[in-house]
Amino acid sequence: MLINKMRTLIKVMFADGKGILAMDESNSTCNERFIELGIPATEENRRAWRELILTTPNLHQGIGGVILFDETVYQQQHHGAAFLQILRENNILFGIKVDKGLQSLALHPSEKVTSGLDGLRARLNTYAGLGAVFTKWRAAISITESLPTLACIETNADALARFAALSQEAGLVPVVEPEVMMSGTHNIERCQQVTTQFLLSVFRHLNQQEVVLEAIILKPNMILPGADCSMQADTDIIANKTIACLLETVPAAVPVIAFLSGGQSGDLASTRLNAMNLKDNRHANTPDGSINQQQTLPWQLAFSFSRAIQIPAIQVWSGVPERKKAAQDAIYRRVCDNQRARRGVYHQLPESPVGRAVTATQKQ
Numbered sequence: 001m002l003i004n005k006m007r008t009l010i011k012v013m014f015a016d017g018k019g020i021l022a023m024d025e026s027n028s029t030c031n032e033r034f035i036e037l038g039i040p041a042t043e044e045n046r047r048a049w050r051e052l053i054l055t056t057p058n059l060h061q062g063i064g065g066v067i068l069f070d071e072t073v074y075q076q077q078h079h080g081a082a083f084l085q086i087l088r089e090n091n092i093l094f095g096i097k098v099d100k101g102l103q104s105l106a107l108h109p110s111e112k113v114t115s116g117l118d119g120l121r122a123r124l125n126t127y128a129g130l131g132a133v134f135t136k137w138r139a140a141i142s143i144t145e146s147l148p149t150l151a152c153i154e155t156n157a158d159a160l161a162r163f164a165a166l167s168q169e170a171g172l173v174p175v176v177e178p179e180v181m182m183s184g185t186h187n188i189e190r191c192q193q194v195t196t197q198f199l200l201s202v203f204r205h206l207n208q209q210e211v212v213l214e215a216i217i218l219k220p221n222m223i224l225p226g227a228d229c230s231m232q233a234d235t236d237i238i239a240n241k242t243i244a245c246l247l248e249t250v251p252a253a254v255p256v257i258a259f260l261s262g263g264q265s266g267d268l269a270s271t272r273l274n275a276m277n278l279k280d281n282r283h284a285n286t287p288d289g290s291i292n293q294q295q296t297l298p299w300q301l302a303f304s305f306s307r308a309i310q311i312p313a314i315q316v317w318s319g320v321p322e323r324k325k326a327a328q329d330a331i332y333r334r335v336c337d338n339q340r341a342r343r344g345v346y347h348q349l350p351e352s353p354v355g356r357a358v359t360a361t362q363k364q
C-alpha cells in the first residue's frame with residue numbers, strides 16, 4: 001500500500017518533463033556561497049534567498065519537487081506564509097535532506113563516509129508528519145590515483161541502503177545519491193569505472209536490505225572527465241558513456257534517474273541531459289516518420305539539480321533586494337531549459353557560454 005503510494009508520487013513529481021530542484025544546502029555550504037559573492041552569511045539572508053527561490057513565478061510548471069534543508073522547513077515568507085504552505089498551494093512536493101554530512105572514514109583519512117543513521121527513524125517520522133513525501137541521502141566519493149578504496153565504496157553503499165530502507169518504512173520515497181565527484185585530474189574512463197563499481201555495490205546493498213526498487217529515485221553523477229583533466233569530452237561521448245554505465249548497473253525496476261549537476265554549468269548540465277534523452281526513442285522524432293532504431297531506456301532520465309539551477313540566479317541576486325525579479329527570471333529560465341532537456345528539445349542559446357565548470361562551493 002505504502003509502496004503503491006510512493007510509486008504514484010514519483011509519477012506525479014516527474015510528470016510533464018518536470019524535475020526536482022535541490023535547495024538543501026547545509027547552512028555552512030549556503031554561507032560559503034554567500035561569502036564568495038559578498039553576501040552577509042546570516043540566517044535572514046538564507047531565508048531571503050530561499051523565499052526568492054520558492055516564490056519564483058510559475059516554478060511549479062517545471063518543478064515537481066524540492067529538496068529542503070531542515071532549517072528551511074520551518075521558515076516563512078517575510079510577514080507571510082510558511083514555506084511549506086507556499087509549496088502546498090503550488091502543488092510542489094517537498095523532500096528533505098536527512099543525512100548529516102560527510103565525516104572522515106575511520107582508518108582512511110582521505111576518504112569520507114556520510115553520517116546520520118543514528119536517530120534517523122524518529123527524524124523521518126517527524127518529517128512525514130510535516131508533509132514531506134521524500135528524503136535524500138548523499139554519499140560522496142573522490143577519485144585520485146589510489147582512491148576510492150573498497151572500504152569507502154562498501155561503507156557508503158551500506159549506509160545509502162540502510163537509509164533507503166528506513167525511508168521506505170516511514171512511507172517516504174528515498175532519493176539515493178551516490179555521487180562520484182568531478183574534482184580531480186582523472187579521465188572519463190576512470191569516472192566510468194569507479195561509478196560502475198559504486199553503483200553495482202549500491203544496488204547489491206539495496207537488494208540485501210530488501211528496498212523496493214520501484215519506489216526509489218536514483219540520483220547519480222553523469223560520467224565526466226575530472227574537472228582538471230586535460231582531455232575533456234564532447235557531449236555525445238558523455239551521453240553514451242553515462243547511458244552505458246547506467247544500463248550495466250541500474251535495474252529496470254528503478255522508475256527515474258534524476259541526475260545531480262555536480263559543478264557543471266547550467267548550460268552544460270542541460271545540454272548533456274538533452275543528449276541522453278535524445279537517445280531514448282520516447283523523445284526522438286524521425287523527420288520522415290520512419291521507425292526509430294534508437295534504444296528505449298528502461299527508466300526516465302530527469303534532473304535533481306542544485307548548482308546548475310541556482311548559481312546563475314544567486315550571482316544575479318547577490319543579496320540585493322531590487323534584483324529579486326531578475327534572479328527569479330534566471331531560475332525560471334534554467335527550470336524551463338531542464339524541462340526541455342528532459343524532452344530532448346533543449347537548444348542552448350548562442351549568448352550563453354558553455355564549457356565552464358561552476359566554481360561555487362561543493363554542497364555538503
Ligand code: 13P
Pocket residue numbers: 022138177260261262263304305306307308363
Ligand atoms: P548539485 O546539482 O549542485 O550537484 O547538487 C545536487 C545535490 O543535491 C547534491 O547533494
